[in-house]
Amino acid sequence: MKKTLITLACTLALGACAPFAPTKPSIPDLTVSGLRFIGEQRLPWRQQFQGTMVGGLSGIDYDAAHDEWVMISDDRSQFNPARYYRAKLAYDAQSFKSVQLTGVGIFLQPDGTTYPSREESKRSNGVVPDLETVRVDPRDGSIWYGSEGDVALSLDPFIRRAAPDGRYQYTLPLPPLFTVSKEHKSGPRNNQSFEGLSFTPDGRTLWVALEGPLYQDGPEPTPSQGAVNRITHFTRDGTVLGQYAYPLEAIPATPGKGKYADNGISEILSLSERRMLVMERSGVQADDGSYKDYVRIYEIDTDGATDVQHLPTLKDASYQLVKKRLVLDVGDLKLPIVDNLEGMAFGPRLANGHASLVLISDDNFSKTQVTQLLLFDVLP
Template sequence: MLGRFLMTASFVILSSTASVHATEIGATVETRCPFGDCAAGISLSYLGEFIMPADYMENGTPLGGLSGLDFVAATGRYIAISDDRSEKGPARFFDLDIDVSGAGLTGVTVGNRIVLEDKDGHPFAPRNVDPESIRIGRDGIYWGNEGDAKTLAPPFVRVTSPDGTFVRALKLPDGFAPTSDKSAGIRDNLAFEALAVTPSGDVFAGLEAALYQDGPNPSLTTGSLSRIIHYDGTTGEPKAEYVYPVSQIPQVATKAGGGNDNGLSEMIALDDHRLIAVERSFAQGFGNNVTLFMMDLADATDVSGIASLAKSDERIVPIRKSQILDLRAIGLTPDNIESMAIGKAKDGTDVLILAADNNFSGSQRNQFYAFQIKRSPW
């Protein structure tokens, strides 16, 4: 019992500055020594919130489903991907101008729409794709498709050109494709939510929760063992797999009979072994909790040769993680945060941008948060 308490407590390492109410522009949250490593310290200063108008239309369809976001250094703008399954419009990403500086976040403007094409050069057919993440890489734009366990459609990571045409696909390792008897493979709607590209060009793709063969989904008392695939960015071949320990669900549903969940919804690389992860939970009647963790892959066990984590007797060292920000704890009310980017504002300020997927629902928001990165490991 004491060991469990100490493990949980180690994820909450915020300095006294975290007591400042973060809805005030300039309030700062600092994690000085995640994992006890003071060289990995990070400090984030709140720059504000912006919500797109509820009736905002994008090429004749409601703007929504913002599930991935990345910064384009060459233009100073951002690209965002929608998780619309080619139902409200063709599967797509588009560019954004995010008006943010050290003085605050003041606006978001939607620019061009780019249609994603399949291997044959056609737009994806309705319900034949589920885009969830997007990153700029050396040879194009990387994006993740969650797949569909109900129809036995496997997830994938592909590279597209700036105009949306197919370039290549990364290899899916064994054990990830869905199975009809649910003995192995991805769970429905819990596959490739998170994608990161490192400075060296390698790629990480993360599952929202455990594969069937690796154990259960998160609950109110236990977490879940998600796998993160490490790809060679040049060859597209898997190099390793690591265990990311998704936290237990932090909030019971307050609506009678309501459900709740928690999962890894996004990640971004700081260097070749440190990343920031977003865990996003939902409880009916309460709403969302969103927590950011720094993770360190150094010394984590390569589990690519272990068919089932639940049945293995091998010693496994998971990815280390340390909490760096809890949006609820600092006074914010996040929606369904699924996007994260690190960029530069027009005044040179280093910024961290978070964005919510509104699920094309009138009760949810196209919400953006911005933080100035005042200190970081790189």
């Protein structure tokens, strides 16, 4: 029944009924001295679009070939099957005018079925998705996306490629380091796995970032101390070109008594072969149960950092961290709200010749949160 929700790419005016023309990377070897805020747009809570509920938008990217944006939902097939949306964003260097949804694509598993919900997975062999990041392939327009997996269900994280209509094409081979363990002794922590994905500007290779530290690499960050997690450089066939330790900041505020707080990488965006932007997002719960989000964007450089791919653990190991520089603390913008920002992508160049940058928030389908898109001018 759920297959009837699949919207084919040709009905989205994507031109997928004809061969895709390769696209050129639009932002080669970018330099970033700062970010100038231009404006904000929001989507309505639980907006209905083409038979689906819009929300949980945890990743975004720009499709230059069609002048459209793709936005992935982390709905674990609870409301509708795992999917991504297409949209038109109207803006210039002075204002962010509008966001218009244009299409939806339902992701399919290798056997051609939709991804199941957690409840449905008890009756099937499907993989419950937790999709957190999305990129348009600069070579052929295909859609790459990442799932965090599920430790309790023994589901490993994955990076997959799909056709624009959502049909499965490929899974990136991963080293055993990313295999989950119910014993919580090794592998990714639950809900702290693949959050960041980015092609290098030439499109030949890609970077993948964990949200938080592997169990064997040490504890999670706290309000008093940071942590380390790994960012991995892959070829398209899964060969690891390098892996580097990233220093996570401490949680920037103290949660209420017995309440939750975290900090981790929510997205990465390549600037060159070795440099990238990293978005750290922290959620801190107050005594009344409400959350405040802290979002900071850093530029990092892996040049000179130790390749740690052969280190089974980072505890007590000797290595050089990546270099890191704060570009923007989103809290300094004094916006009415900084929500759960999880996606980050470059868009078309502005009239002044600068790159544009868009951030998007995951509202968790919650009425107390918002789906916000923030637009920036990238200052060279």
